[in-house]
Amino acid sequence: MLKINRRKFIILTAASAVTTSAVGWAIAQNKKTPFNSQTSSKLHKSANGLLELDLEASLNSLNLGGKQAYLLSYNGQVPAPRLEAKPGDTVRIRFTNNLSQPTNLHYHGLHVSPAGNADNPLLNIPPKERLIYEFTIPKNHPSGTFWYHPHHHGMVAEQVFGGLAGLLIIRGELDEIPEIKAAKEEFLVLQDFGLDGNGNIQPPNHMTMMMGREGQILTVNGQINPNLSIAKGGLLRLRIVNASPSRFYRLALENHPFYLIATDGGGLDTPVELKELLLSPGERAEVLVRGEREPSQYRLWNLPYDRGGMGMMGDGMGMMGGGMGMMGNSSQRNPQVLVTVTYQGSVSRLPLPQKLIPVETLPEPKAVRGFELSMDM
Ligand SMILES: [Cu+2]
Incomplete structure (x- = not known):
């Protein structure tokens, strides 16, 4: 891999002195040898x-x-x-x-x-x-x-x-809470992929090397829009990891709030009701979903998220010779379906847990420290 700093990189890029293939x-x-279907x-x-x-x-x-x-x-x-x-x-x-x-x-x-x-x-x-x-x-x-x-x-x-x-x-302890134990457990690994016409992973271009790569194929557990079932009256426990290198996932389930029970820091004190759940790259969360709506199919959406970008360069990007898709901003402009949740069967109504993991409250701060951050190229 070429080692060049950010300023040099942009200068070289502008002068077309570096091509994508040189980055390799x-x-x-x-x-x-290909095998036919994906083993789960x-x-x-x-x-x-x-x-x-x-x-x-x-x-x-x-x-x-x-x-x-x-x-x-x-x-x-x-x-x-x-x-x-x-x-x-x-x-x-x-x-x-x-x-x-x-x-x-x-x-x-x-x-x-x-x-x-x-x-x-x-x-x-x-x-x-x-x-x-x-x-x-x-x-x-x-x-x-x-x-x-x-x-x-x-x-x-x-x-x-x-x-x-x-x-x-x-x-461990979170799994032993009776209401959580009674919930149906599902794992969601969120990965995005960008493929070329031959099925190879797209190489990064100059912009995605600076701003992070996002693929247009959104997968959950290696599948596009897989199906999950929930029982009427039941609880679904979703254990989610954002395993995509740059994409932020803004998750929302049609007509259903999430009840957040754990984050990167572990179990919460008590469930927190959320309309949306934002997961940055590498982040994990666990939520409960209640099967309390009309039995039907509901979509788990990934909503568009603006993670910032090279705003100062404007939309034209003529210098870079690329379109909007190359910008650091997510190129996803519309909600995309990640998973379809389907009601199946019914159980006697399961309650949400009231108490989860005791979380020690931080003591009052004793000192104040100031930081000044400035960014430049
Ligand atoms: Cu990591």
């Missing part, structure tokens, strides 16, 4: 205090919304296998890098050591090499929705955008 897309080669993500659960598995990162041909796509995957699955462990468990992952570039693993949100062969983002695993990751989840670790993905400096966006992401669930 290293992983579109080495295509494997496997579950690996800890047993007797140990979560142990083989994990291989590679380029695979997968079925993405009926089209053949060459994606980066762990064990041939997009999203990757779901891992589940409990506080006190040891995690041992025998990792093989079959990508054509270096990579590593990061366990997003876990409170574990960042050193050695634990959650160490400075590790460099070259192509064809193996590494055994091993760490122990502390006994007092909070339960929650976490995820794993590559964290090799300079390649994170490229590899996550290629598809490398999986859920990591820590089971």
